[in-house]
Amino acid sequence: MLYCGVCHSDIHIGKGELGDVQFPFVGGHELLGKVVEVGEGVTKFKVGDICAVGCFVESCMTCEMCKVGDEQYCHNGMTGTYNSDKKYGLALGNKEVKTRGGYSGSHTVHENYIIKIPDGMDLEKTAPILCAGITMYDPLRHWGYTETKGKTVGIVGVGGLGTMGIKLAAAMGHRVIAISTSAKKEAIAKEKGATDFCVTSDPESLAKYAGQCDLILNTVSANHDANLYMGLTAKNGVLVQLGLVTQPHTVSQLPLMFGRKSLAGSLIGGIAPTQECIDFCFKHKVYPDCETITADKLNWAWEQLEKGGNSAGIRYVIDIKASLAGDFVPK
């Protein structure tokens, strides 16, 4: 293991906020490492390759979703990279012990769930692409925005996901409207590549951008009124919800009908799209804004994330080698 990103989900899951958690818990689903050993029959990787692992390490490989490369929606259930039951014999080790993630010195993963990292990629900033990056890239890809240019993409929320969304959509050649409740986010949104900024607390700003976004990626994970963003969605447009929002939305049917609009959801991405996302980020030099830490700073990083300390969209990345070299982890 070389690096592992720290995702807000690690906190939710580690603290048992999204269901039971098995201790000892090892989080981390943005893994980056170097191959040190390969099993018999492995063909995709060789010792020395730089590679990465994202949010899941197994799926059934036989259902329709796995066959079309949407393993994240596996009909039989993907196995999350941490705190998940091992199901398909691809995630090795004691079956009584749930999977453990990338806050670790080494990892063994089936080659089908590993992404190749191109030579020359900035490794210190790559790990968060495996979750934050693909979460934004996959809906852009699914709704055709990697195949066209010049559309208008709205990104709601200028945090860790939002800034990646702005960078990706801009690199694809689209006009990007950053959308936020706070006018204070305008400078950072424009620095990341947004051409326009919509403040949802300002009725004039809402009116200015009404009906303009062909696609909106909404990263808000707090409860909110989706109709607000539906008003910014263009005719034929799609509003994609990405946050783990628990309170149902109240959605009016007539605006959907009179503009052929859609309210949709999306969750990370499959293996092939993740590879495509990594290759895209390498080619276009799109990286998350990262702050590298050592493992002894992990509690501090969680605290920062919990109190909104990554409001500028910074992703914390654990430098595993540097951590192991220090006193924190017993050799």
Add this chain to the structure above:
Amino acid sequence: MLYCGVCHSDIHIGKGELGDVQFPFVGGHELLGKVVEVGEGVTKFKVGDICAVGCFVESCMTCEMCKVGDEQYCHNGMTGTYNSDKKYGLALGNKEVKTRGGYSGSHTVHENYIIKIPDGMDLEKTAPILCAGITMYDPLRHWGYTETKGKTVGIVGVGGLGTMGIKLAAAMGHRVIAISTSAKKEAIAKEKGATDFCVTSDPESLAKYAGQCDLILNTVSANHDANLYMGLTAKNGVLVQLGLVTQPHTVSQLPLMFGRKSLAGSLIGGIAPTQECIDFCFKHKVYPDCETITADKLNWAWEQLEKGGNSAGIRYVIDIKASLAGDFVPK
């Protein structure tokens, strides 16, 4: 004018249930006729051609929606075939008088809003395709179901729209699940081409078809719980709402996210897709189930529709020539 279909919308609009109505009111937006005269510069039609007109007779012709052939979503507003303000100089006559529809002896429409009817089409059954047919065809087309076969399409409601949806989806080569609250509709749904039937009042039937529909076309126009149909939608699936439902839906976000599902709306169709729909219906012998009436039976037909008399999906069609030949309309 040869024939004009009677649509339930005629009643809603004629009775002022969807906004102000200007009297004298002339309904009818499923028009079929023969060209008796063409204006200067008309190139698409000649005297003697059989042609048809649907739900609108004007749009701006310059906005992005008109340019891509989605005139029904014209940014400047289409002009409905009846009870609508004339806006663009294409719908002729006194501007103070709103447009009047197809319950009439003749009609003058700009060639851009006229559909060609192929030689040999069954004219007595063609008019309702201009509304009921295109309403079902357009979402199938928009979401790619005219370009593929073997998908599973759910059709909610086995009425005038639903039976057309069943016939169209089956003719395109898809498996069709008819979905209804009433088990009594099974025979008629299967007669129209449904292979499967889901009774939403039966939990076992709901469980049997859970997650199976790649696309659902929901024709229900009464208030209802869309989550019920979302449960029948497959991963990557789209639930398309087609009825003028006024009460907002309460939609949970997580089922959308964990299956990349969409809730969408759709409204009739543009001119080119309507032409495509007519040609498809001609080629595949897909016709609505019609009962031909004369104009003196129009009040009776409205009463039948209002009390659910078209529960078998029958569309009433006025035979204009036969009506004019009788005593009802003054010569």
